[in-house]
Structures are given as C-alpha cells and as structure tokens.
Amino acid sequence: MKVLVIGPGGREHAIVRSLLADPNVSEVHAAPGNAGISKLVPTHAVDASDPDAVAALASRLTVDLVVVGPEAPLAAGVSDAVRAAGIPVFGPSMAAAQLEASKAFAKEVMAEAGVPTAMAKVAGNAEEAADALDTFGAPYVVKDDGLAAGKGVVVTNNRDEALAHAQSCFDAGGTVVIEEFLDGPEVSVFVLCDGRDTVALSPAQDFKRIFDNDEGPNTGGMGAYTPLDWAPEGLVQEVIDRVAQPTVNQMAHRGTPFVGVLFVGLALTSRGTRVIEFNVRFGDPETQAVLARLKTPLGGLLMAAAKGELDKVQPLRWSKESAVAVVVAAENYPGSPRTGDRIRGLKKVEAIEGVHVIHAGTKLDAEGKVVSAGGRVLAVVALGTDLVEARERAYDGVELVQLEGGQFRTDIGGKAARGEIKVTTPGAAPATTKAKA
Incomplete structure (x- = not known):
C-alpha cells in the first residue's frame, strides 16, 4: 500500500x-x-x-x-x-467537515442526534452576546464559530473580556457560540468512522493553556498523555453509544456521511459526560501520544475506514505502557512566535530509552540544519512502564532540547501521576480516583 x-x-x-x-x-x-x-x-x-x-x-x-x-x-x-x-x-468531505468548521452546525447535529452537550446560544452581535452571557453566567465560554486552530475559545470570569472576544469575532465578520461552563476533567477520544461504523481509540488528556496550572491563553495544545487510568469504566463504550454512533447515523441521514476521525472533546461533569466540541481530524498533540501506544497497524485501519470496512476490523491492540507528549513551543507563542532559530540536541533526546521527537513547526535552512518555523516547534514523546516513568523520560528529553526562547509546561500528566484527578459521579460527592501509576 x-x-x-x-x-x-x-x-x-x-x-x-x-x-x-x-x-x-x-x-x-x-x-x-x-x-x-x-x-x-x-x-x-x-x-x-x-x-x-x-x-x-x-x-x-x-x-x-x-x-x-x-x-x-x-x-x-x-x-x-x-x-x-x-x-x-x-x-471527511467538505460538507461533513462542517462539524468542526462551524460550531453552530455541530450543535445542530448534536441536538438532532440527542448527543449530550453544553447548552449554547449563537450570537451575531454585541447585544445577542451580552444576552447569552447573562443567560449562562460565569465562567463565561465564548467560541469563535469558525476554524481557529484551537485558539478561538475564551473561558473567563471577566464579562468584559468575554464580550471583547465576541466583538473581535464580529469585527472579523464571524459569529460566536456562547455556552454554559462545563466542570470536571476533560478527555479526548478519537473515533474512526467509515460513514456507517465506528471504532474508538484509547482516550487521552491534553493541556490547552500555555502555562502550568492551566494559566494563560489557549493554544493548539501543549502536551498530552494516555491511557487515563482514572477515567470511569465504560467511558469509551459510552462515547460510542451516546455520541459517536448517533452523530455518524445523523450525518448519514443528512446525506453527508462522515468518513475519517471524529475527535470528541469531552468534559466529565457532575451531571454526566458532556461533549465540549467536535473536531474532524486527529488532535494535536494527543495523536503523538495515542499512536505511540497503538500496536494495530495504522495503514490497514485508515484504509478500512476509507473503504467502509471498519466492521471487518479486529479489536485494537495497545501497548501496556503509558505515553506522554510534551510540546516545546517558540518564544512568544501563542502570540507572534519567534521563528528561524536553530534547534539542537535532538539526537541526544532520541538516545534516551523509549523516547522520540515529533517535529511540528520545523524546517531545514539553507545549510540543511533544523530550525524553528512555527509556534509549536516539536514534541518529545516518551513511553514508560507507567505514567511516572513516561513523564520522567519525556522531561529528561525536553531538557536536552536547545531552542533559544523555547518554552514548555512542566505539569503534563502531573496530577494524574500523583492520583489527583477528580471525577464526580452524577448525584454523588466528588471523589478522587487514584491512578495506577
């Protein structure tokens, strides 16, 4: 092939x-x-x-x-x-890709398919935005309706800041989707779809904010890890039964069958599992961690989806190891990132057991040397017997990357490794689920 x-x-x-x-x-x-x-x-x-x-x-x-x-x-x-x-x-086709290209469209499909998600309103001007913000209250969640590479979302307790983000979207000729805030930890699940059938990959968790402790502006993603030992039993089947399959069925009913990856962003809230958003492609950087553990040959899986033959696929095989991906970003990312700087130390990184480097915003200069060419420059991906070991290896690798002005988060997978992720079962008090790591 x-x-x-x-x-x-x-x-x-x-x-x-x-x-x-x-x-x-x-x-x-x-x-x-x-x-x-x-x-x-x-x-x-x-x-x-x-x-x-x-x-x-x-x-x-x-x-x-x-x-x-x-x-x-x-x-x-x-x-x-x-x-x-x-x-x-x-x-997916252009028509089916509207599940990501328009958040309003995605909400419409979710409503038709009975998919559990946040309550939302679409706003096209400041008055409508203000009304929606007051309806849901703080924390305010304002999303650019179009494609924004993961950076078009503002979550804030400051109403003026929320209104300002909405106005910037209006000024650019767009609309916004304003939602109720969803509490609880977030989870990413990639679901392979062939227009009719679905196969889920191992869940992951990513980190959107630029700084530790989820502070600073949103980015395209600063790191991820998998598997999620703290996730509720049966979560993947719930995503298939209540989210992915109903959505695929509804898209087929509309005459726009969905073929590709349905990336389901979830919040495990005190009221149950809720969809935050759909994307229509593999997420970055979750893909780097998830594929590091996948033992089933990828080419055959993707071809089966493309040809409508996912029903013939055997149960997926996964490494028992944990995987962690830590992104090294350029100076001033996610604003106007500095580019053109030499990247050194990559061979030393890959000499560490269980570690490899995934390039993102890189290119070769006139001398054939690797230089930065984007905001998120690369990811150090590590496998380990558990999350603790995978984190140690990943950060050992990150420390060897030499990039002037480079920045990275130090807490990717940290709470999970310490057993501090809290999942609230609907109707019960919050409980800490201890990770196996």
Whole structure:
C-alpha cells in the first residue's frame, strides 16, 4: 500500500511514523511535511489546502490512500477532490467537515442526534452576546464559530473580556457560540468512522493553556498523555453509544456521511459526560501520544475506514505502557512566535530509552540544519512502564532540547501521576480516583 499524508505538523509526523511501522505499507509520501518528516519520507511542496493540487499529486504518485491531517484542507474540500479522482481518502468531505468548521452546525447535529452537550446560544452581535452571557453566567465560554486552530475559545470570569472576544469575532465578520461552563476533567477520544461504523481509540488528556496550572491563553495544545487510568469504566463504550454512533447515523441521514476521525472533546461533569466540541481530524498533540501506544497497524485501519470496512476490523491492540507528549513551543507563542532559530540536541533526546521527537513547526535552512518555523516547534514523546516513568523520560528529553526562547509546561500528566484527578459521579460527592501509576 502506498500512502500520501497531507499536512505540515506534528500530527502528520506521528501518522507518517506509524504508517512506516505497518508491514503492509510499502511507501509513504507527505505534502508539504516538515524537517522531521522529510528525514523519513519524500516530501512534496504542495499547498495542502488546494484540492486540485492535492488530487493531482495523489494521482501522479499513484497512491492507494490519501490521509488528510489538518482541518483547513478538509474544510476546503481536499477530500472531495481526491475522492473524485477515484482514490480512497481518510478524511471527511467538505460538507461533513462542517462539524468542526462551524460550531453552530455541530450543535445542530448534536441536538438532532440527542448527543449530550453544553447548552449554547449563537450570537451575531454585541447585544445577542451580552444576552447569552447573562443567560449562562460565569465562567463565561465564548467560541469563535469558525476554524481557529484551537485558539478561538475564551473561558473567563471577566464579562468584559468575554464580550471583547465576541466583538473581535464580529469585527472579523464571524459569529460566536456562547455556552454554559462545563466542570470536571476533560478527555479526548478519537473515533474512526467509515460513514456507517465506528471504532474508538484509547482516550487521552491534553493541556490547552500555555502555562502550568492551566494559566494563560489557549493554544493548539501543549502536551498530552494516555491511557487515563482514572477515567470511569465504560467511558469509551459510552462515547460510542451516546455520541459517536448517533452523530455518524445523523450525518448519514443528512446525506453527508462522515468518513475519517471524529475527535470528541469531552468534559466529565457532575451531571454526566458532556461533549465540549467536535473536531474532524486527529488532535494535536494527543495523536503523538495515542499512536505511540497503538500496536494495530495504522495503514490497514485508515484504509478500512476509507473503504467502509471498519466492521471487518479486529479489536485494537495497545501497548501496556503509558505515553506522554510534551510540546516545546517558540518564544512568544501563542502570540507572534519567534521563528528561524536553530534547534539542537535532538539526537541526544532520541538516545534516551523509549523516547522520540515529533517535529511540528520545523524546517531545514539553507545549510540543511533544523530550525524553528512555527509556534509549536516539536514534541518529545516518551513511553514508560507507567505514567511516572513516561513523564520522567519525556522531561529528561525536553531538557536536552536547545531552542533559544523555547518554552514548555512542566505539569503534563502531573496530577494524574500523583492520583489527583477528580471525577464526580452524577448525584454523588466528588471523589478522587487514584491512578495506577
């Protein structure tokens, strides 16, 4: 099987790495890729969000499968163009990608499918926004209705700040979705979909804020870990039964079948499991940690989804180890990140047992040296016998990365490793679920 992976980031590097480990995958290409991906497979300088260009490249390479990584190409209709060229593609159509491209659309589908989620109102002007904020009260949750790469959400107790974020979205010609605040720990679950059937991957938890203790502005994600030993028993089946399968059924009923990854962002609230949002692609950096543990060959899974054959897939196999991914970001991220700096120490990082580096915002300079080229520069991913060991290895690796102005969180997976994650069963008092680690 020959596979083309579309995208430039860490998620795509992790996907390429897993595909290369699949004995049934003979060749992998990437477009446009990054410095890390280019050391593994041929890369092609194609605009990932240009449907015709991607379809032409896939045809020229005579690939058997195209895997679309980021959300922007999906929203632009890249999958539609590739399918029209007669090539199987893992990634939803432009119409189905509206589950991420429009939060208002996602809320509509969830309501039709009976999916448990936060109460919400759509606002198109300051007066409507103010009314919605007052309806739900603090903490205020204001989301840009369109694609914002994980950074279009503001959660604050300051009403003026919430209104200001809404106004910035209106000024840009958009609308906002204002929701009730959901308490409890957050969980990410990736569900593979073939338009009819669903298969869930191992849950993960990511860290959105830039600073320790969940302080500072939202980012695309500063780290993740898996598995979640503190998660309630039966959570994955609940996500399939109450969220993913009803959503896939509803999308098929609408005539826009969903093929690809339904990324379900959840809050385990005192009132039960609630969906925070949907994304329509693998999450970053959760993918880096989740795929590090996946033992089932990835290429076969993605092809089964693309061809509508997930019902033939055997139960997934997973490593018993824990995985932790810690993102190293550029100076001034998530604002205007500094780029162009040399990155040193990567070979030393990968010399640590159970550790590898996933490139995200990197490129090769004129001398062939790896330099920073984006906000989230790379992730150090570590496997360990438990979460404690995986964290130690990951942070040992992070300490060896030399990037001027580089920043990272020191608390990825920390509370879970100490057994401090609290899950509240509806109708019961909060209880601390001790992690096995």
